[in-house]
Amino acid sequence: MKIIITGGAGFIGSHLTRKLLEENHEVYVIDCLHPYYSLERKKKQLQTIGFLRSDQFTSLDLLNREETISFFQSISPDAVIHLAALPGVAYSIEKPLEYVDYDIKATINVLEACGRSNAGQLIFASSSSVYGNQEGPLKEEMATGEVISPYAASKYSAESFCHVYRQLYGFDTKILRFFTVYGPWVRPDMAIGIFLKKLLKKQSITLFGEDRVRDFTYIDDIIDGIYLALTKLNFSEVINLGSGNPISMLSLLNELKWYFPEIDMRKEHSRAGDVVQTWADISKAEKLLGYRPKVSFRMGLSETVKWANEHEAFL
Numbered sequence: 001m002k003i004i005i006t007g008g009a010g011f012i013g014s015h016l017t018r019k020l021l022e023e024n025h026e027v028y029v030i031d032c033l034h035p036y037y038s039l040e041r042k043k044k045q046l047q048t049i050g051f052l053r054s055d056q057f058t059s060l061d062l063l064n065r066e067e068t069i070s071f072f073q074s075i076s077p078d079a080v081i082h083l084a085a086l087p088g089v090a091y092s093i094e095k096p097l098e099y100v101d102y103d104i105k106a107t108i109n110v111l112e113a114c115g116r117s118n119a120g121q122l123i124f125a126s127s128s129s130v131y132g133n134q135e136g137p138l139k140e141e142m143a144t145g146e147v148i149s150p151y152a153a154s155k156y157s158a159e160s161f162c163h164v165y166r167q168l169y170g171f172d173t174k175i176l177r178f179f180t181v182y183g184p185w186v187r188p189d190m191a192i193g194i195f196l197k198k199l200l201k202k203q204s205i206t207l208f209g210e211d212r213v214r215d216f217t218y219i220d221d222i223i224d225g226i227y228l229a230l231t232k233l234n235f236s237e238v239i240n241l242g243s244g245n246p247i248s249m250l251s252l253l254n255e256l257k258w259y260f261p262e263i264d265m266r267k268e269h270s271r272a273g274d275v276v277q278t279w280a281d282i283s284k285a286e287k288l289l290g291y292r293p294k295v296s297f298r299m300g301l302s303e304t305v306k307w308a309n310e311h312e313a314f315l
């Protein structure tokens, strides 16, 4: 398949690009190397992909509508996997308008470009945050738009635009809602990334909301889910990709104590925008995709700690 991946230099995008190349797809990566986190880190993530011809990476900001459309037309992709976005709940509260740009407007440009280049399908990276503050297990139909952060509002809105452009142009839209992804190259602004950096430096860590619960999902399982949606599903759907195994922040710290017995921790109240709990109902992914998360939290964390030890300079 000829596939465009947006955000291919990011955490999930670099793992996905590597997988698609291994499966012998013709892959074209777009990324503007946004400075949300370090440029060095994004360049290194690109290197981990392995061999990518120079014409397979394009530095392009998707906010540039005309360039985006003409790039897509020059490729005529069979599929587009749209991962590019400004992530992060906390920063979205500081800079909500940037999320309207990077998470909504850029998505509209990608959708228009899919339509005008006759792409067969679009996979959109959405998020568990669209469920707002509800008790799990969270089923796909439970998202109502009643969310608690600008990031979540932008993702929910971008999902609506996917429905609009499916109607306008007729390509399949596969909206995948990822639940807290971790693993080697975990994003440096996420709890596991922040904790590992501090623990390796023997600094104290701050736990915001010890009662918070997250459905931590290992990167390889997310990549499997995206690949199954790309290759096995031939209609539009909204599907959760999670582990279905919620873990409290306190349990995360207890697991980390196996590797860092002397954790110095400060507890704080949870931060605005953070939901109390995420817990994916993955029965739709199991039924439609044959998706089965394979990596236990203990095993995934062990791989992540091993990676952090070997790449401390990039944390």
Ligand SMILES: NC(=O)c1ccc[n+]([C@@H]2O[C@H](COP(=O)([O-])OP(=O)(O)OC[C@H]3O[C@@H](n4cnc5c(N)ncnc54)[C@H](O)[C@@H]3O)[C@@H](O)[C@H]2O)c1
Pocket (backbone or CB within 6 Å): 006, 007, 008, 009, 010, 011, 012, 013, 030, 031, 032, 033, 034, 035, 036, 042, 060, 061, 062, 063, 082, 083, 084, 085, 086, 087, 088, 102, 106, 125, 126, 127, 128, 177, 178, 179, 180, 181, 182, 187
């Ligand atoms: N990591 C998670 O736990 C998680 C959970 C739910 C949803 N998601 C979603 O999955 C996607 C990938 O997340 P990630 O963790 O890999 O984030 P990331 O920040 O590592 O990757 C996103 C990439 O998109 C690029 N980008 C941003 N705006 C762009 C633009 N206008 N033009 C071109 N490139 C642009 C960035 O430079 C970055 O490399 C995002 O849409 C995110 O919202 C991630």
